[in-house]
Structure formats: structure tokens, C-alpha cells
Amino acid sequence: MNAITFDRSRAKFPVVEVATSHINGVTLSAGNGGERLPVFSPASEDVIAHLKEADKAEVDAAVRAAREAFDKGPWPRMSTDERKRIMLQIKQKLIEHGDEIAYLETLNAGLTNTYVRGFHVNRMGQNFEFFAEVASQASGDAYLQTKPYLSVVTREPIGVGALIGPWNAPIALCSMKIASCIAFGNTCVLKPSEFTPLSLLRVVEIINSTDIPKGVVNLVNGRGQVTGDALISHPGVDVVSFTGGTTTGRAIASKAGQNLKPVALELGGKSANIIANSANLERALDGALLGIYSNNGQQCLAGSRILVQSKIADEFIAKFIERSKRIVVGDPMDPKTQIGPVCYEGHMKRVLSYVDVAKSEGGELLTGGKRYAGQPKGYYIEPTAVIAKSNTTRVCQEEIFGPFATFLKFDEIDEAISIANASDFGLVGYIWSEHLPTVMKVSQSVRAGTIWVNTPLTRELRAPFGGYKDSGIGRDSAQDCLMFFTEAKTTTIPLQDFPMAKWGA
Numbered sequence: 228m229n230a231i232t233f234d235r236s237r238a239k240f241p242v243v244e245v246a247t248s249h250i251n252g253v254t255l256s257a258g259n260g261g262e263r264l265p266v267f268s269p270a271s272e273d274v275i276a277h278l279k280e281a282d283k284a285e286v287d288a289a290v291r292a293a294r295e296a297f298d299k300g301p302w303p304r305m306s307t308d309e310r311k312r313i314m315l316q317i318k319q320k321l322i323e324h325g326d327e328i329a330y331l332e333t334l335n336a337g338l339t340n341t342y343v344r345g346f347h348v349n350r351m352g353q354n355f356e357f358f359a360e361v362a363s364q365a366s367g368d369a370y371l372q373t374k375p376y377l378s379v380v381t382r383e384p385i386g387v388g389a390l391i392g393p394w395n396a397p398i399a400l401c402s403m404k405i406a407s408c409i410a411f412g413n414t415c416v417l418k419p420s421e422f423t424p425l426s427l428l429r430v431v432e433i434i435n436s437t438d439i440p441k442g443v444v445n446l447v448n449g450r451g452q453v454t455g456d457a458l459i460s461h462p463g464v465d466v467v468s469f470t471g472g473t474t475t476g477r478a479i480a481s482k483a484g485q486n487l488k489p490v491a492l493e494l495g496g497k498s499a500n501i502i503a504n505s506a507n508l509e510r511a512l513d514g515a516l517l518g519i520y521s522n523n524g525q526q527c528l529a530g531s532r533i534l535v536q537s538k539i540a541d542e543f544i545a546k547f548i549e550r551s552k553r554i555v556v557g558d559p560m561d562p563k564t565q566i567g568p569v570c571y572e573g574h575m576k577r578v579l580s581y582v583d584v585a586k587s588e589g590g591e592l593l594t595g596g597k598r599y600a601g602q603p604k605g606y607y608i609e610p611t612a613v614i615a616k617s618n619t620t621r622v623c624q625e626e627i628f629g630p631f632a633t634f635l636k637f638d639e640i641d642e643a644i645s646i647a648n649a650s651d652f653g654l655v656g657y658i659w660s661e662h663l664p665t666v667m668k669v670s671q672s673v674r675a676g677t678i679w680v681n682t683p684l685t686r687e688l689r690a691p692f693g694g695y696k697d698s699g700i701g702r703d704s705a706q707d708c709l710m711f712f713t714e715a716k717t718t719t720i721p722l723q724d725f726p727m728a729k730w731g732a
């Protein structure tokens with residue numbers, strides 16, 4: 228097998244040499260100087276571009292552009308129907324550029340092109356349409372109980388949003404942040420992960436090629452400690468929306484707390500995927516494989532702790548191993564590939580390090596556990612599964628965030644529920660069973676923000692999504708985003724004159 232290589236002159240779509248910031252409708256020129264970081268292709272290990280890091284002054288310029296667009300610009304003042312028209316225009320343009328955006332996402336993040344083109348690009352477009360609809364249907368409240376007053380509650384945009392995203396699904400996750408923020412009349416500054424700047428820079432350029440006023444959507448590129456920190460510390464920011472790791476989330480929440488800024492945190496997970504004796508085995512098997520291996524295993528909502536009931540455990544695990552061995556690993560641009568490389572070298576090493584962790588804790592490696600040998604270069608990992616000795620082990624408690632499944636066996640459903648809940652995380656839970664009382668017991672007892680019954684990874688945009696415990700604060704949904712990205716204002720008007728004390732008369 229020949230190594231995959233990146234050749235800029237033969238790239239399917241243009242790839243910038245230096246990814247800079249995009250402020251007030253303009254992508255900054257790279258110029259000279261500044262901190263520059265290499266941007267890699269995880270499929271080939273080639274340096275495919277550089278990132279010019281936004282320093283404090285550049286972040287300040289981005290926040291000032293967003294502030295100006297919010298305080299004086301037309302976006303918060305325009306009719307909701309006009310904003311909706313522009314949001315739909317954004318959707319259309321993003322879909323028109325879908326092949327290009329998907330190419331950049333695959334090149335930089337290593338996600339398979341089939342998955343990104345078929346799913347994430349459409350989700351990105353849908354996010355703009357969905358939140359345009361939500362904003363256009365939003366309404367306020369009126370209170371007439373206290374006579375003779377009418378009190379009207381309206382929701383007003385909150386201001387400038389600092390939006391910070393991770394590398395595991397850049398366009399799907401960050402488009403949700405942008406759309407839910409701007410739909411209600413806010414403006415924003417997005418900071419993508421320093422590992423994956425390419426697709427989102429193009430997305431923001433395309434957004435700014437529509438009728439959207441300049442300064443509504445800005446982007447700064449750089450590392451979290453530098454660019455991200457400058458952004459969340461900026462006094463011109465009114466609200467912080469963050470998706471990423473739990474440790475980073477804690478740091479961001481404390482900083483936002485000091486500045487009294489509302490913060491929404493979507494963090495990690497170690498979700499239990501419970502397979503009961505009463506499950507439809509074939510469907511549970513399909514679901515368990517998708518639940519842990521799709522998106523190259525890098526998803527917060529992965530079913531990464533697979534709990535199987537004793538009667539079916541041996542058969543289920545044997546079939547899981549057999550299927551894992553047949554999964555197609557390889558070039559993420561190849562339509563046949565099911566698992567591409569993980570995002571960067573340090574992450575690959577971290578994921579693989581859990582094989583030794585599992586063994587040292589008395590666990591057994593069931594399949595995989597190595598760098599995939601079918602590609603001479605790139606950060607490919609064999610689909611990996613271990614069986615752990617107990618739920619207290621690190622492989623059951625820590626988010627590994629790669630194509631790495633951890634199995635445990637259980638006897639009674641109550642035991643599975645206890646195991647599911649013995650975790651610092653609480654993002655999602657899965658239950659596979661054809662027995663309604665079992666389904667209901669699990670769905671009512673597992674402490675997680677979403678429970679999937681006999682289905683993997685189904686996001687209903689209208690319904691809340693978010694985590695219990697260390698998996699986050701706040702929810703995404705039509706109603707939750709409306710509440711988060713707007714301020715409530717009560718206006719009280721007397722409907723007739725009323726007696727007033729005449730002080731000093």
C-alpha cells in the first residue's frame with residue numbers, strides 16, 4: 228500500500244497556506260511574523276497548512292467587530308423574517324459548497340468523506356434552517372393578573388457570543404453554535420480547535436459571502452491557552468458557549484463566572500450501552516458497533532462502556548469482535564473506508580496507551596490494540612475492544628475518545644443501572660431490549676441527559692441535548708438555545724391612571 232500524500236497543487240479544492248482569522252467580513256492576510264503552528268493531515272502526517280495564531284490584539288479586533296455589529300449594526304434590529312431569509316441563504320450557500328467543505332474537513336480532521344458529506348454537511352445546513360424557524364416562531368408572555376397593569380415579557384438578543392469548539396466534528400458542532408447564537412439577533416466570535424482550522428475558516432467566509440451584515444460572524448484561530456483565553460476573558464463578550472473536554476470546561480466556567488457571563492458547557496462522556504438478554508441481538512450488535520466506532524470513535528456521545536447481560540454476553544462479544552475485525556480502516560477520502568485516522572499524533576498515542584492501562588488493571592485485550600499496519604503513515608488505530616475486570620478501572624471511568632470499546636458483563640438489570648451511574652459523566656445512555664419494563668426501568672434510572680432505546684446516536688434537534696454531572700451545564704434545543712442566547716425583559720404598563728402618593732406636594 229502506497230502512503231497517502233498531500234500535494235497542494237493537485238488538491239481537489241484550494242487549501243490555504245496559512246489559516247488566519249476572519250474579522251468583519253475579511254480573512255486577514257498572513258503577513259509576516261506572529262506565532263505559526265503546523266496544521267497536519269492525520270491521514271498522511273503531512274503538514275498541509277499553517278495556522279497564524281490570533282494574539283490578544285487580534286482577538287480584541289474580532290470582539291470589537293462583533294460588538295459594533297451588535298450595538299450599532301442592522302442585524303439585531305432587522306425583522307425576524309429578514310434574518311430568516313439570510314439564514315436560509317446561508318444554508319443554501321453552505322450546501323452548494325458542500326463538496327469543498329467536506330473535502331477540507333476530511334483532509335484536516337480525518338473524518339471519512341462519506342460520513343461528512345452525507346451527514347455533517349447536511350446537518351450544518353439544517354442548523355441554519357432550524358434556528359431561523361425557531362427564531363421566527365418565538366413569542367413572549369403577557370400578564371394581566373395585577374390590575375391595572377399589563378406586563379409584557381419579550382426576549383432580546385443577549386449580545387456577543389464567544390463560541391469555542393473541539394476538533395472531533397468541527398463543522399457539525401460549530402455550525403450549531405453559530406446558527407443558534409445569531410438566529411436571535413446576536414453576533415459572535417468563533418474559535419475552532421487549533422487542530423482543525425481549515426473547514427471552519429471556509430465556512431465563515433461562505434457565511435460572509437451572503438447578505439449577512441459584516442461583523443456578525445467572526446472567527447479567530449489559535450490555541451486555547453492563548454486565543455481562547457483572550458476571547459473568554461474579553462469584557463466585550465456577553466455569553467460563552469463551549470464544547471470540549473471536561474477539564475477545559477471547568478477552567479472556562481470559572482473564568483466566565485468571575486466575569487459573571489452565562490456559560491453553556493457540552494463536555495465529555497463515558498456512556499453505558501446496556502445490552503439486555505431481551506435485546507434483538509442483531510440490531511444491538513449493529514448499534515453497539517456504530518455507537519463506539521463511528522466518527523472514528525471520537526464522539527462525546529459514544530457508547531464506550533458496553534454492558535452485556537450474562538446469558539448473551541459470550542455470543543454477543545464474539546460477534547462484536549468478528550465484526551470489528553472486518554471494519555474497513557483506511558484513507559478517509561476513500562468511499563469504502565469506515566474508520567479513518569484519529570485527529571492527531573498525540574491523541575493516537577493517548578488512545579493506544581489505554582491498551583496497557585487495561586492490561587495492567589487485569590483487563591483482557593479482545594481485538595485490535597495497535598496502530599493499523601495497512602497504512603504506512605497516518606494516525607490509524609485498529610478497532611479495539613477490551614473487557615475490564617470492574618467498573619472502577621480507568622478504562623471504564625476515563626473518556627478514551629477513540630475506536631476503543633470497553634466491555635463489562637452483568638447479571639441483573641439493577642446491576643447494569645448501578646454500573647451505568649457509577650461514573651462522573653452523564654451525557655447519554657443506551658438500552659437494547661424488547662421488554663418494555665426493562666426499557667422503562669433503565670430509561671428512568673440512568674442519570675444522563677439523553678437515553679437511546681434500541682437506537683444509536685439519534686439527535687432530535689428540537690429536544691434538549693446535554694449532560695448531567697461532569698458532562699456539562701445547559702442544553703441545546705429550540706427552547707434552551709432561545710433561553711440561553713436571549714435576555715428576558717419585562718415591560719410593565721398601567722392600562723389606566725391609578726392613585727399615586729404625592730410626595731412633597
Ligand code: NAD
Nearest residue numbers: 392393394419420450451455456471472475493494495527
Ligand atoms: P479541549 O477541551 O481540549 O478543547 C476544546 C476547545 O477549547 C478548543 O478549541 C481549545 O483550543 C479550546 N481551549 C482549550 N483550553 C482553553 C482555555 N483555557 N480557554 C479557552 N479555550 C480553550 O477538547 P478537544 O480535545 O478539542 O475535544 C474533545 C472533547 O470534547 C472530548 O472530551 C469530547 O467528549 C468533548 N465533546 C463534547 C461534546 C458534547 O456535545 N458534549 C461534543 C463534542 C466533543
